[in-house]
Amino acid sequence: MDHFLYKNGILHAEDVALPEIAAAVGTPFYVYSSATLTRHFQVFEDALAGLDHLIxxxxxxxxNQAVIAHMASLGAGMDVVSGGEYHRARAAGVPGDRIVFSGVGKTAEEMALALEGGIRQFNVESEPELQRLSQVAERMGKTAPITIRVNPDVDARTHEKIATGRKEDKFGIPIARAREVYRLAASLPGLQVIGIDVHIGSQLTDLEPFEIAYKKVAELTHALRADGHEISRLDLGGGLGIPYERSNTAPPLPLEYGEVIKRTVGDLGCEIEIEPGRLISGNAGLLVASTIYVKHGEDRDFLILDAAMNDLIRPAMYGAWHDMVPVVEPAPGAEQTPYDIVGPVCESGDTFAKQRNLPAMAEGDLIAFRSAGAYGAVMSSEYNSRPLIPEVMVNGDQFAVIRARPSFDDMINRDTIPTWV
Structure with a gap:
């Protein structure tokens, strides 16, 4: 569910008409619904009710800082994968003891940053990382709380580029070697083993891979406890999918996911952490663009928008589907026209959809890309020297620009011409 609905024939974000935002900030722009963010967080809270847990x-x-601050106000912790994300979380007011640091390539500088500023845990992904973290913590006179990310060799049945739990993926330590690596961790100074971490992929639409992976984690928990390790926390990752294509069967609900967690690891007496991202932010955002031209080709019509692959790269990178709807509600039974929906970037890959049926569109018409709140703005770029587009947050009948569009001078002045040129 989201809070983007037609009211009096115009698509709204909560109680704000999208043309009102377009008139204020120009197109294209991202818009996020605070009510949807809140609702999606709450459904995970409800799903884990009865368990000691942190989302x-x-x-x-x-x-975006506004999104982070909003999530923190609801009681969320943060899962970060870089020093920059750690800085963002702290700047938004998130205390260090609610920040989990994940990722396969943490540098010594990032480790020191988190140890100095406070950290809930490091999710360690390799033996060299264990050694490095031990050295940094010992040098600083700190103790680093850690889980070790295990790779359970489970096929998440998702897109090749976002699967993370198979033996050929770069993430984690093979689960068959976990006991050996935990022995190493326990022998190193400056480290405190507190639990196990697992994450098998993103945009999962089937609960069975979760169940298989979590059963393996339960078995490992018993084995590690028998080896003398104190396993008090299980980080189960994220990855539950969202319905990008509304006409398809919806993915499982968080409540069903919570039942899998309770059934597989709920009796271990561990604190449970989960790390949802896409399911919280994905359907909480739209990308809104204007039609520049309707171009009639030899065998197809092109809808040329002012948004491009640099603004939303998912279709070009993953072949991803986004439902697209006109901002002005079409009349019931309106005739549909197939369009190739494209942007102005000089790449054939700058194509959002091919032969997508829409009501007849004209120059200046607004179109909204649904499910664009996750991996949209964060993956955008200034390719073709196109400025990053504004981000807007809505709360009821109010809206605020939470990232402004930079000027061309802003972009150009970040560069420096050497004196010898």
Missing amino acids: CYAMKSNS
């Missing part, structure tokens, strides 16, 4: 929002899905 750590995966910031990589949308790391």
